[in-house]
Amino acid sequence: MTGSVASTESGVGERRFRVTCDSLVELRWRLAPHVQMRSERFGAIAYNSREQRLTLLHSSAIGHLPGLLLGVSAAAVELSALGLTREQLDDLLAQLWNAGILEPLAEVAQPIAQPGTESQ
Amino acid sequence: MTIVRDALMEGLSSPLCLTWELTWACNLSCRHCLSSSGKPDPLELDLQACRRLLDDFRDMGIFYLNIGGGEPMMHPSFFGIIEYADALGIGVKFSTNGTRLNREAAQRIASLHYCDVQVSLDGATAAVNDAIRGAGSYERALWALQNLADAGVQGSKISVVVTKGSIGQLDELRTLASRFGAQLRLTRLRPSGRAQDCYEELALDDAQQRYLYEYLLRYPEIQTADSFFHLNALGASLPGLNFCGAGRVVCLIDPVGDVYACPFTIHPDFRAGSVRTDRFATIWRSAELFRDLRAQTPAAGCQRCDAYSRCHGGCLATKFFTGRSLFGADPSCVRAVGNPVSVPVPRRLSDHTRLVRRGSAGSSAAVGQSSLSSRRFRGVDGSSWGDIVGDV
Ligand code: SF4
Ligand code: SF4
Numbered sequence: 001m002t003g004s005v006a007s008t009e010s011g012v013g014e015r016r017f018r019v020t021c022d023s024l025v026e027l028r029w030r031l032a033p034h035v036q037m038r039s040e041r042f043g044a045i046a047y048n049s050r051e052q053r054l055t056l057l058h059s060s061a062i063g064h065l066p067g068l069l070l071g072v073s074a075a076a077v078e079l080s081a082l083g084l085t086r087e088q089l090d091d092l093l094a095q096l097w098n099a100g101i102l103e104p105l106a107e108v109a110q111p112i113a114q115p116g117t118e119s120q
Numbered sequence: 121m122t123i124v125r126d127a128l129m130e131g132l133s134s135p136l137c138l139t140w141e142l143t144w145a146c147n148l149s150c151r152h153c154l155s156s157s158g159k160p161d162p163l164e165l166d167l168q169a170c171r172r173l174l175d176d177f178r179d180m181g182i183f184y185l186n187i188g189g190g191e192p193m194m195h196p197s198f199f200g201i202i203e204y205a206d207a208l209g210i211g212v213k214f215s216t217n218g219t220r221l222n223r224e225a226a227q228r229i230a231s232l233h234y235c236d237v238q239v240s241l242d243g244a245t246a247a248v249n250d251a252i253r254g255a256g257s258y259e260r261a262l263w264a265l266q267n268l269a270d271a272g273v274q275g276s277k278i279s280v281v282v283t284k285g286s287i288g289q290l291d292e293l294r295t296l297a298s299r300f301g302a303q304l305r306l307t308r309l310r311p312s313g314r315a316q317d318c319y320e321e322l323a324l325d326d327a328q329q330r331y332l333y334e335y336l337l338r339y340p341e342i343q344t345a346d347s348f349f350h351l352n353a354l355g356a357s358l359p360g361l362n363f364c365g366a367g368r369v370v371c372l373i374d375p376v377g378d379v380y381a382c383p384f385t386i387h388p389d390f391r392a393g394s395v396r397t398d399r400f401a402t403i404w405r406s407a408e409l410f411r412d413l414r415a416q417t418p419a420a421g422c423q424r425c426d427a428y429s430r431c432h433g434g435c436l437a438t439k440f441f442t443g444r445s446l447f448g449a450d451p452s453c454v455r456a457v458g459n460p461v462s463v464p465v466p467r468r469l470s471d472h473t474r475l476v477r478r479g480s481a482g483s484s485a486a487v488g489q490s491s492l493s494s495r496r497f498r499g500v501d502g503s504s505w506g507d508i509v510g511d512v
Contacts, residue, residue, distance in 0.1 A: 038181030042127040047183035049234045
């Protein structure tokens, strides 16, 4: 799985979390607060209005996760339609979470504070 | 993280950086005004037309607008427009000279969900600023910044066009910004609008460009609107886009609804259509000019430069208005300073400082027509990029 997340703003550091569940795929997710997203040919673009940060989501899968993005289904439910392995979707979710685009509905993770990861 | 360059080069379903100039009216007469503003045009879009346009922006998934002018607060429906945008969930960033930003206006701005105010200031002292923006403009800008701070508006910016006059004041400008809880934003002087008349006098020289580059590396919290990517040729890349986004991710709608590739390319060669005759989405997605720009390899003549992947030949507008070939290097190229002028320097066609009255909207060209000179783009091939990003 080589999905990637890129940003057009500087100083964007990856968030680190200590996850206390076996697989992110089991969780229900939603867009993080202040984040909007729209589809593009290559996947999607997300914008965090609070951090004023654009993120390119270069993944054909991302556009096919509407139920997941609305928090109405667990990622596992979306798996069959995507043709992804569980590990691939797990990896994608981790990247989106790290980038502050998605967040789980359930309290399963504690952020680990990291110096120097504030964005503009 | 790297920018997914190819995806942006080919254009997006909607612009990322949409500048919307609401009016040409302005109560200042800055020497470097990119839109030669002064007097309003009788055909400027009214509130009803602006609301229709905002509905289109929402349907296109546009995240935010860069609102400018002229002085946008002089549009008779300024608050009606930005409050409607806010209600639609479209963020507003607007540039102002601050002269109308009183306490009441600041409080109204503070009540919006997302409104980012950029107060223009072109020097850390009245002497430097007022020489460009006019007598009294320095004090008025500081008054506006104080009103914003008092109203609790977060994240205001002091927006500076860096010139020979202000390059030595960067430390003072950072101090000034922090005094108001604001961020410093530095942008590049381009020879557009009235700046055509003072570009040579005000633009940074080679040593000053190097100083600025080092300064931006030292203080990455300074915002730049991706203005200075041509300086990447000096070494490590500055954050942000590293190629010209005109027509790819950048676009301008002017006060009468004409659509251009970039706020700094207000010229018939870069006019893509008019929202008076076509939907903005149609212009953005189908105009021949935009399709041409997205298909071009930027500054193909620079491709053999070893800094090309970081600079891509610099700013289209700066080349155009200094008479350089659009295939070649930026006139402020740090590797090839002194490129010969290759084509006649185009002049701006409008000066709203002295505007009397337009006879028509001047918006008759249909979408799909491009007045971009084929001479400028002929022979450019679409080469591929090296950093292919994988897919899942
Ligand atoms: S020659 Fe072209 S690519 Fe190289 S630094 Fe100059 S403008 Fe940039
Ligand atoms: S023409 Fe210049 S100012 Fe406009 S998008 Fe290109 S690089 Fe930026």
